[in-house]
Amino acid sequence: MTARSGTTAGRPRDPEVDRRIALAAVELFGDAGWAGFSVESVARLAGVGKASIYLRWQTKEQLLLDALAAHVAPVVDADTGTLRGDLVALARQLLKLYIGPSRRAALRMTLEAPTIPGLSRRCEELRDAQVKAARAMVRRGIRRGDIPEDTSVTLLLDTLCGGVIVHILSTPAHLQDTLRAQLDRYADQLVDFLLGPAQR
Amino acid sequence: MTARSGTTAGRPRDPEVDRRIALAAVELFGDAGWAGFSVESVARLAGVGKASIYLRWQTKEQLLLDALAAHVAPVVDADTGTLRGDLVALARQLLKLYIGPSRRAALRMTLEAPTIPGLSRRCEELRDAQVKAARAMVRRGIRRGDIPEDTSVTLLLDTLCGGVIVHILSTPAHLQDTLRAQLDRYADQLVDFLLGPAQR
Structure with missing residues (x-):
């Protein structure tokens, strides 16, 4: 060494x-x-x-x-021109993160960061930056009239990000390859499911 | 000793x-x-x-x-007579689990169970039982006509359970007490947000 x-x-x-x-x-x-x-x-x-x-x-x-x-915390604000496009891009990023090699690190960051001295505050800052970028994305969609003004930004993002995480974690080990092949399709379906109410 | x-x-x-x-x-x-x-x-x-x-x-x-x-895996099938009531009961259970003293154990079970010899398969069985109970709840709602037949059971449950987890994990430490006081309200809002599309 x-x-x-x-x-x-x-x-x-x-x-x-x-x-x-x-x-x-x-x-x-x-x-x-x-x-x-x-x-x-x-x-x-x-x-x-x-x-x-x-x-x-x-x-x-x-x-x-x-x-x-x-490698674990980057949520890029895609700005595709439509809220649907932006949210699909966000969902794909998250799906790739949680099914990829950084998955366990991402979960550990959530679990352990609050207890690691010198890391807790910085990890919260990382998370805040992600949340801010995602909220900006949804607010832009509201300003553009893609969804009604009274849409709950919090509920939309909680359910989008959470849907991704639970979907991947609840898929048994022997089905992970199938899931990996269908990530983009799931991202589309998830966003359509969540925007359905707001868009009608 | x-x-x-x-x-x-x-x-x-x-x-x-x-x-x-x-x-x-x-x-x-x-x-x-x-x-x-x-x-x-x-x-x-x-x-x-x-x-x-x-x-x-x-x-x-x-x-x-x-x-x-x-203490960590119990998802009781509530059967309140309506899908909305059942889902609110499920959301409350999950909120209480992830904000309560078992929160870290629940996250660790997700993270570590696959690597613990002799525990991995049994933890998957526990999880399967929870998923089965929740799916039965939604299917009962579909049979009763509470939501359309083509509603995705998977998407509804992914977003409900995931919404709970992300909402709690993304609340900073100094706001956890406020959140604890508003759990029931959040459960109502979450379920209304998700059933909105299906019920209209």
């Missing part, structure tokens, strides 16, 4: 290495939680030396937080 | 002790996960001897499973 990390020191930073470290951090956190999260284990999983990590991140809190921000 | 457990052996089983042990098991699992789950720690938390636990449960898997079945 020490020998390998020695070879990295002083080189210009390689974005591919950054990415590999972040993915390893997400994978380890998903598997072992905060209790099993160490720079040494991330380094081993990423196939880099510990020094490569400390070159980039001063603490393991910062490493995990950056990795979560990049 | 040994002395105290010795005093329990041979006594008739006390349902209050059973309950205290099960609640301690749920609390410990929620806090520490399967990695930190031991009969010794449950005994300490419940204020009983280890022998009291082994008198009732042969393995820690069996202890945790019974505790989860009793």
